[in-house]
Amino acid sequence: MEKLKLTTAVLALSASFLAAAPAGAESIEFWTQTYGDQIKWTAAIKELTEAYEAETGVKVNHEIVPWSSSRKTWLAVAQGGAAPDCADMWWLHSFSAIGGDKFGPMPINDFKSKFSVEDFYEGALQDSTWRGDFYGIPWRGDIRAQLYRTDIAAEAGVTQPPENWDEVIEAARKMTKRSDNGEVETWGYSFGSAAKVVDWLMPLYWQAGGEFMTDDGKTATIDNDAMRKALTFMHDMVNVHKVADPDAFEKGYKARPAFVAGKVAMIGSAEQAWGNRLETENPEVDGKWSFSRSAAGPANRASFSGAGYLGVLRGSEKVEQCVDWLAYLSRDENMLKLSQAAGTVATKPAVMATDFWSDRPYKRVVAEALEDAHTSQHPAPAWSAISTSEPGGILYDMIYSVVIEQQDMDAAITTAQELMQAQLDR
Template sequence: MKFKKGLSMAAGVSLIVAAGCGNDNNAADGGNGEENNGGNNGETTTLSVWAMGEEGNALGSFVESFENEHENIEVNVQAIPWDNAHDSLLTAVASGDGPDVLQLGTTWVAEFAGAGAFLDLSDYEDDYDMINNDDFFEGALDTTYYNDAIYGVPWYVDTRVLFYRTDILEEHGYEEPPQNWEEMLEVSRELADRGDGMFGFDIDQNDQLVPPIFAWQNGWEFNEEEAEENFADPAFREAMDYYHTYFAEGLVQETEGVPIEQGFEEGSKPMFTSGPWMINIIRNEAPDIDGDWDVAMFPGNERNASAIGGSHLSVFAKTENPEEALEFISYMSEPETQIEWFKETNTLPARQSAWDDEELQQDEKLAVFGDQLEEAVAPPVLSQWENIAQDLLSSLERINRGGADLDEELDNFQQQAANRLD
């Protein structure tokens, strides 16, 4: 069956910032979510913020308007290379000499919250309306909780959608992208049959989020009380079998091959999933296919789920300036500020109301990301999750490339998960 186009275009990274304590001056009176112009007899409080890579450079010039509104608060931003971020925070936790404000990748919440690195923001929920605000995407809010406490405020978000070559699909009789698993397999098989070196879909086999996305799409949910038994759920096992089908039938390339943007431009990899950053990469590096590609929600089975990523702003537990830190986080989380940050960095706002912005509404490709964020799921907030996800990738590699029996290998994976969760 060939399908006709009818997609909705309605609008709907992980990064860590460590900030120095900034405790050379007495803390200014703050709170209540209101503008804080001081209250410390004219003395200036300094919040030293370390941000990752290019975003750190962007944030350094971005805070000027905050300082103009808060004349007794200065923000000192230092860019930290991504490779050093995790170790920098470990050092800060161990020494107690850490940041006022942290921009935290969502997958690190459990590890560092469990180590006592962050201030529990639930104690400030009545005074600052950006804490636990349901204007944030639900998936983003989910990753701010750990052990019934709140350890961050969503800043920006990302998610994965389907990128596809409209011209190639149309050549094969498909006027719209696939809408579900059955159609996704049908289109992939059709496109893989074009000849040697041609594939239907591309799967990043190093991406820890891809296998869980397939599971979420099949109705699977992780329940902490069930622990490793989650991985015996038929919904999970069926999703891994579906994932394996693409390799068993040669619909995806087992080896890395050419960069995805090159394969997409050449047409050898006419469908893949990626985040919003890929839009500009394709526009800039593959201008010859302008008008011949589009994006759509990730086709699923029970639901068209994807993963939600991005970063939060958190407060270091040892800060001497909690009110000033929260004033800064409040400012950065305002819808108007998030829109300006999007225009500066092309990262997507975490506040749903920010998506009413005209620029986000008019770019149909970005609007699809807004739709997808409504169906985005947060990975479990567990300190062991990244290791479990890596174990799953290793098991799937043995299944896809080594010919291991799927059921036996997933049983072994479940036992590994049990050991990690014990």
């Protein structure tokens, strides 16, 4: 009798678990990172999922992946870990390579027609395409442009934002302030925001006319004149003109507090999301800052641009439902909502032309800067390892040895080219 009772209990319990599992055949798991204020972001997504459910009856379960564990999460997904049906993703190339045919991002060429891809910026589409396959739609941009303190500039007699490298040098020299004992009170120039040193080099290199690799992602192309020009520029800003803080190249450097405190006057490549943040979190510098388009190098004025895209994961059994959900999100009005909630630039010209993106001066600048966008993604899976801004990273070491250690530039570049090629051959 006891045994019977026990067995019945166990069976009932297992049955309840199984019953609970697929709550509805019509529900999909959707993960995103957070953008701006987490609560506002979650609310915005909720609005969209509820509207979608009302329209189609399909429930979308939204989960947040915090940025602090985002990389690890997608790394795990690419190696077979728990994955959602669809998500807001990045670094398509690396994670696809790691996951191979079994895990990670899933190409959805068959469903390409459901999205009106011609309405998107072409540059943005690069971020959701790999080896010719279509993986989803880009939804946010991260465009970086020049940011400077208008009050410090005015004080120093700088009347216009610098338009090219020479003007940058001149403006930075004027805006650098030193105290009596030689300690720097205000640095005239900072290459970028957080200590992602390689991100600083990239736009400068492109502006000098260089590209990091061939389109097929198999050959490294960094040993050239453009690289020398870019590295010289960085080196001189720190050691010759002495307008940039060498300590910025070490971990822990945070440009924003320094910028707000007036200890840094100009940032060469600042994320456009700063616009939103400075407005909401630092009212004390209201009216004292301004964005401008990236200064032009010898060849062009390319601006660093990253993008995130919405795509489907391998292993999902709800591909069609996901595609429908993503197509819904790609409508202009929904893309605008996402852009507003996240504070990031949209990937469709139609959205960038709305009022939302022209009601502030900095937003107008940002929209203009989109013209100069150059994607930071590269078609090689090893790119993430090559471009990591940690000591030991190939490009990081090259920059560090030239700018901080002031070693022979040619040797550093040659070494980096060899190492990078070895990585691309992986």
